[in-house]
Amino acid sequence: GWASLFFCNHDQPRVVSRWGNDSDRESRELSAKAFGMLLHMHRGTPYIYEGEELGMTNAHFTSLDQYRDLEAINAYRQRVEEARCQSSESMMAALALIGRDNARTPMQWDASRYAGFTPADAATEPWIGVNPNHVEINAAEEFDDPDSVYGFYKKLIAMRHDSATVATGEWNLLAADDEQVYAFTRTNGDDTILVVVNLTDRSAGLPGEVAELLGDGVAESQILLSTYDVAHGVKSIARGELARWEGVVIQL
Numbered sequence: 001g002w003a004s005l006f007f008c009n010h011d012q013p014r015v016v017s018r019w020g021n022d023s024d025r026e027s028r029e030l031s032a033k034a035f036g037m038l039l040h041m042h043r044g045t046p047y048i049y050e051g052e053e054l055g056m057t058n059a060h061f062t063s064l065d066q067y068r069d070l071e072a073i074n075a076y077r078q079r080v081e082e083a084r085c086q087s088s089e090s091m092m093a094a095l096a097l098i099g100r101d102n103a104r105t106p107m108q109w110d111a112s113r114y115a116g117f118t119p120a121d122a123a124t125e126p127w128i129g130v131n132p133n134h135v136e137i138n139a140a141e142e143f144d145d146p147d148s149v150y151g152f153y154k155k156l157i158a159m160r161h162d163s164a165t166v167a168t169g170e171w172n173l174l175a176a177d178d179e180q181v182y183a184f185t186r187t188n189g190d191d192t193i194l195v196v197v198n199l200t201d202r203s204a205g206l207p208g209e210v211a212e213l214l215g216d217g218v219a220e221s222q223i224l225l226s227t228y229d230v231a232h233g234v235k236s237i238a239r240g241e242l243a244r245w246e247g248v249v250i251q252l
Helices: 025-040 070-082 088-098 149-162 164-168 208-214 230-239
Strands: 170-174 181-188 191-198 223-226 247-251
Touching: 025 149, 025 191, 025 247, 070 088, 149 164, 149 223, 164 181, 164 191, 170 208, 181 208, 191 208, 223 230, 230 247
Parallel strands: none
Antiparallel strands: 170 181, 181 191, 191 247, 223 247
16 A cells, blocks of 8 residues: 555644644754654655645634634534533633644745735735744745755655655564654665654653664764754764654664
8 A cells, every 4th residue: 555644734733733842943843853754754655734844833822713613613612602511721722732723824935924925915814814923934934944844844855756765665663662762664675774753852762673773873974864963863873862853864
């Protein structure tokens, strides 16, 4: 079989807010890169959903009138106002975390009033509100920055185009029971790469199965991609410990 690979779509919240950390710029960028690496190094066809390549976050709406999704609005009325089985605070927290409108705010092209989705002087506002963080998170800001989330996604796409191993190689899961680190290999003939990603906001030890594969460590030339940088990846492997949201692609 051939998988369709995705974390985000119009019915799902933003992955960086749902499972990553969007509380500050560094955490947002690192976790966005970690989940991007995890997805794009798998076998299958990866999908990039509107703004995922920028690390766009949930809307962080605070009032019901900001929502447009009828499913969310009706659920609030049914559970909070009619059945009274859930508090307003609890329901709003749930919508802020997993509501579908989180992924439906306008694409953040630039830092202008409506994020470039609509002209800044337009007489009518967009149908749903622009995420206020568009001033910091937008395509214009990231376009020429090789260290941005956008720059990282360009590297991921290039790897899929340039490497038959990444594009079509066999996939094998490692250390399946590890609670922090997701690791797997991709193999094409004699060529094998290792992908190891710490999907948590704290440091994590390398799983034993991964450490055995790496033996005495790796050289910088073996690091094909890192969510930090090549030197950081080499040091992390040598210590047997990945930093928070650290992901490394290694040529074995």
